[in-house]
Amino acid sequence: MNIPYSIFESEFKVRPDDIDMFQHVHNSKYFDYVLAARYDQMERFYGMPMETFMQQGFGWVVRTAYVDYKRALTLGDSFVVRTGLESFEDKGCRVQFEIINQKTKKICCDGWFDYILIDIATGRAAKVSQEMIEKYTI
Known part of the structure; x- marks a missing residue:
């Protein structure tokens, strides 16, 4: 089921320990x-941070x-990570995500992550609740 969800951004800067x-x-x-x-973004935009999931x-x-790598980030580069539910x-x-160099405005890489919700006590997959879907359907 593909529904258009909101896209959010977080800003970061490359640190010395990120460099190979x-x-x-x-x-x-x-x-x-x-x-x-x-x-x-879970905390700032969805109002349901990881801590809430863990408390439940x-x-x-x-x-x-x-991940599709397109161009490198280097020391000191500022960049935006743009993500949204697909x-x-x-x-x-x-x-889905994109990482964009703020100086050049070019995409450094993009791709997607498939996440599974787990029950922490058992380590097994758990059903995504309607409450979770409603919180994240913005």
Whole structure:
């Protein structure tokens, strides 16, 4: 079910510890940037932060991630991580993203993450509730 959801942005700056031996951001850091943006956006825009899920006994884990790298970020670059829900499933959702260099306005990478909702006590997949869908359908 593909429904048009809102897109939100979080701003970051490349730090020295993000840089690899080739003097650009290591590929694994882009995953960290997306996860940090989602954490930020869950609280600021959806009004249901990760802590709320955890208090209810739930957590989100990455099942699959797809990243299409286009151009590198380097030390000191400021960038925007733009994310939004693409779709919901019975036990998860797909979040699409873009990471954009603020100076050049060009996309550094884009892609999507498939998240699964888990019951923290059992570690098994859990059904996404109607309340969760309503909070995130903006």
